[in-house]
Amino acid sequence: MKCKRCRRAEAAVDLPSHHAAFCPDCFFLFFRRQVTEGIRKLRLLSPRDRVLVCVSGGKDSLVLWDVLIDEGYETEGLYIDLGIDGYSDRSKEKVLAYAASRGKTPIVVELAKEGIPIPEAARCVRMQECAICGTVKRYFFNRVAAEGKFTVVATGHNLDDETARLLGNLLHWQHGHLARQHPLLPGSDEGLVRKVKPLWRVSEVETAAYGFLKGIDYVTEECPMSEEATSLVYKEALSRIEDRMPGTRIVFYKGFLDPSNPLRKGAQPPESADDDSTPAGGAPYADAMNVEEAGAPGGAARACASCGAPTYTETCSFCRLKERVRVARSQRAARVSR
Amino acid sequence: MYNASMITVRLPQKKKELEIPGPRRVMDLLADAGVRPTTVIVTRGKKLLTKDHRVEDGETIDVISVVSGG
Numbered sequence: 001m002k003c004k005r006c007r008r009a010e011a012a013v014d015l016p017s018h019h020a021a022f023c024p025d026c027f028f029l030f031f032r033r034q035v036t037e038g039i040r041k042l043r044l045l046s047p048r049d050r051v052l053v054c055v056s057g058g059k060d061s062l063v064l065w066d067v068l069i070d071e072g073y074e075t076e077g078l079y080i081d082l083g084i085d086g087y088s089d090r091s092k093e094k095v096l097a098y099a100a101s102r103g104k105t106p107i108v109v110e111l112a113k114e115g116i117p118i119p120e121a122a123r124c125v126r127m128q129e130c131a132i133c134g135t136v137k138r139y140f141f142n143r144v145a146a147e148g149k150f151t152v153v154a155t156g157h158n159l160d161d162e163t164a165r166l167l168g169n170l171l172h173w174q175h176g177h178l179a180r181q182h183p184l185l186p187g188s189d190e191g192l193v194r195k196v197k198p199l200w201r202v203s204e205v206e207t208a209a210y211g212f213l214k215g216i217d218y219v220t221e222e223c224p225m226s227e228e229a230t231s232l233v234y235k236e237a238l239s240r241i242e243d244r245m246p247g248t249r250i251v252f253y254k255g256f257l258d259p260s261n262p263l264r265k266g267a268q269p270p271e272s273a274d275d276d277s278t279p280a281g282g283a284p285y286a287d288a289m290n291v292e293e294a295g296a297p298g299g300a301a302r303a304c305a306s307c308g309a310p311t312y313t314e315t316c317s318f319c320r321l322k323e324r325v326r327v328a329r330s331q332r333a334a335r336v337s338r
Numbered sequence: 339m340y341n342a343s344m345i346t347v348r349l350p351q352k353k354k355e356l357e358i359p360g361p362r363r364v365m366d367l368l369a370d371a372g373v374r375p376t377t378v379i380v381t382r383g384k385k386l387l388t389k390d391h392r393v394e395d396g397e398t399i400d401v402i403s404v405v406s407g408g
Binding site: 001011012013014021024058059060130160161203204205207208209212213220221222223226227229231232235236239240242243 | 386
């Protein structure tokens with residue numbers, strides 16, 4: 001198969017959803033154009049932004065960082081060490097190696113040192129790891145960005161992630177989450193830093209192909225905590241549809257983002273650091289710990305009494321989680337000593 | 339085990355390896371392996387293969403899952 005763009009070189013990537021196939025050089029152009037168009041259309045970034053790129057060691061976040069560096073944005077990487085045996089060490093190695101190859105040193109937050117490694121925290125409070133991980137990561141994304149005077153936080157969520165989330169929100173009629181789901185989550189004067197998802201137009205296959213062809217060494221193993229994640233069920237359903245009807249995903253998501261879509265009518269900018277919820281147990285995308293804040297109807301945000309982060313309650317969901325973990329630990333210690 | 343009269347299909351994330359008689363197109367090999375094309379990239383060494391690429395006996399390909407959860 002020949003490249004559909006240059007018509008000379010052998011194609012390396014076929015994209016039925018775009019009725020196209022590209023050689024590596026033409027695919028790089030195509031991919032970067034998809035990302036830059038996604039940024040331009042939704043005004044996600046400006047050339048003056050200081051961008052904090054959240055990197056996990058996986059393909060999407062490293063590819064995002066790569067594209068933003070190549071596009072001339074001022075970026076720093078943030079890696080959060082989740083404290084997952086083996087997996088976190090391997091992920092961190094990939095991030096450090098990639099950063100070094102671009103002359104960068106990422107900011108590293110170690111959850112073990114913060115007293116809240118994900119596996120132990122999940123056991124202590126008997127919650128699904130992904131729900132806790134979402135709360136903790138969102139907290140540190142915002143805190144590191146605010147403290148480091150970054151103007152925007154960028155994550156590697158791609159088209160597959162966003163459509164899986166959309167499907168979950170639709171199936172459970174999460175009206176509040178539907179109104180707020182968007183690649184641009186505005187910041188606020190109360191200390192919430194703007195969040196963007198510049199890869200919203202590209203699929204997982206496209207980011208993986210870009211990473212492979214660019215020689216970016218990313219973690220291919222899946223997070224061991226996410227095997228039961230509900231997002232995987234929605235992704236599987238959507239990939240079955242995409243196999244039969246290429247292009248359905250992007251039509252689905254673009255239609256959702258259309259300002260004339262009634263589901264987006266009256267959409268309020270998210271006003272909580274906890275707003276961009278990820279799946280949780282039996283109530284997808286309605287993290288029980290976030291609901292009261294994410295659903296806060298227009299009340300004024302205030303500083304968390306414990307840490308100062310923006311919140312609608314006395315203490316933010318991260319501090320409440322940390323307190324629950326602390327209490328569970330001391331109860332366990334008391335049982336052991338008896 | 340290398341087999342010159344078969345195609346070796348490696349699925350590293352599943353820690354699985356299949357031997358399939360060739361020649362076969364990538365899309366047919368994926369169907370044989372029970373893998374949906376929109377969930378993987380297929381590589382041979384440092385080359386990325388399109389779904390209509392013809393793979394010959396004696397060649398080894400890697401099927402890399404691209405689906406991330408959480």
